[in-house]
Amino acid sequence: MSDRFLLGHGTENDFVVLPDPDGDRWPEDRLDAALVRCLCERRSGLGGDGVLRVVRSRHVPDAPAVLGDHLDACEWFMDHRNADGSHAEMCGNGIRLFLHVLVTEGLLDRAACADGVLVGTRGGPRRVGADAGGGYWVDMGPARPFGHGEATVAGRAFPGQAVSMGNPHLVCLTDADLGTLDLTAQPGFDDGLFPEGVNVEFVQVLASPAEGADAHVRLRVHERGVGETRSCGTGACATAYAALAARSPEPEGPQHGTVVVDVPGGRLTVDVSPATTVLRGPAVVVATGDLTPEWLRA
Numbered sequence: 001m002s003d004r005f006l007l008g009h010g011t012e013n014d015f016v017v018l019p020d021p022d023g024d025r026w027p028e029d030r031l032d033a034a035l036v037r038c039l040c041e042r043r044s045g046l047g048g049d050g051v052l053r054v055v056r057s058r059h060v061p062d063a064p065a066v067l068g069d070h071l072d073a074c075e076w077f078m079d080h081r082n083a084d085g086s087h088a089e090m091c092g093n094g095i096r097l098f099l100h101v102l103v104t105e106g107l108l109d110r111a112a113c114a115d116g117v118l119v120g121t122r123g124g125p126r127r128v129g130a131d132a133g134g135g136y137w138v139d140m141g142p143a144r145p146f147g148h149g150e151a152t153v154a155g156r157a158f159p160g161q162a163v164s165m166g167n168p169h170l171v172c173l174t175d176a177d178l179g180t181l182d183l184t185a186q187p188g189f190d191d192g193l194f195p196e197g198v199n200v201e202f203v204q205v206l207a208s209p210a211e212g213a214d215a216h217v218r219l220r221v222h223e224r225g226v227g228e229t230r231s232c233g234t235g236a237c238a239t240a241y242a243a244l245a246a247r248s249p250e251p252e253g254p255q256h257g258t259v260v261v262d263v264p265g266g267r268l269t270v271d272v273s274p275a276t277t278v279l280r281g282p283a284v285v286v287a288t289g290d291l292t293p294e295w296l297r298a
């Protein structure tokens with residue numbers, strides 16, 4: 001049997017996707033951190049910001065603990081790894097690509113996804129659906145602010161808001177020219193506030209929310225376990241919350257509004273409400289192929 005893969009992206013946040021419906025192709029002891037790092041290598045591997053294993057929840061040892069009562073409702077599980085081999089709780093671009101792969105691989109009927117299907121993640125169940133325009137949406141759950149911190153880049157401090165989207169973010173609204181920031185290294189952060197590490201967003205507000213009009217922001221992101229990426233879906237959601245909160249009379253409270261988020265790899269849209277956060281954007285499969293025995297042996 002071949003070791004089939006797909007390469008795909010959501011707003012250029014790119015992933016190696018490994019179909020493993022019955023959990024027997026890529027169990028954790030085979031898809032270990034070292035193999036994930038090799039797959040994500042851009043010169044000697046396939047290249048990607050991470051790996052998505054497409055597997056039924058019942059074959060994932062972690063699934064009962066992270067899905068609880070929702071285990072039976074989540075047929076599929078997005079087993080996400082960062083490029084360094086670490087697990088992340090959630091991936092907003094990855095989960096749209098995950099649904100797209102289920103559809104293109106014939107594992108789910110696109111028409112059946114209009115109202116969304118529940119997908120298991122290490123951050124809990126998430127509802128993901130296909131929209132009429134060919135893109136995908138995901139109900140990410142409410143943004144949860146948990147304090148304020150500071151990122152440092154080349155000795156310069158950027159104050160920011162800590163926001164959880166299942167995974168941790170530090171959103172720094174700034175007037176700095178985003179193009180001049182050197183994000184080749186992990187920005188400094190307070191590891192007391194972020195003991196598990198953090199994804200850091202640097203955000204320029206292009207248009208503030210106004211009556212009846214969407215807010216519009218631009219961001220660059222340095223991702224935990226990856227480095228600078230061209231997009232981050234959970235980061236876009238955390239950013240949308242923080243941009244609305246910054247203009248709100250109740251900055252720590254629930255927020256409401258739509259935010260258009262420009263990332264280096266394209267555009268995402270985020271609807272924020274007190275109950276939840278809905279992320280919308282594209283997902284693209286670029287190529288499919290087989291890993292060679294020669295590469296796997298090496």
Ligand SMILES: N[C@@H](CCC[C@H](N)C(=O)O)C(=O)O
Binds near residue numbers: 091223226
């Ligand atoms: N790119 C992702 C987030 C991936 C996980 C992140 N690096 C983490 O460790 O939390 C997205 O689109 O949300």
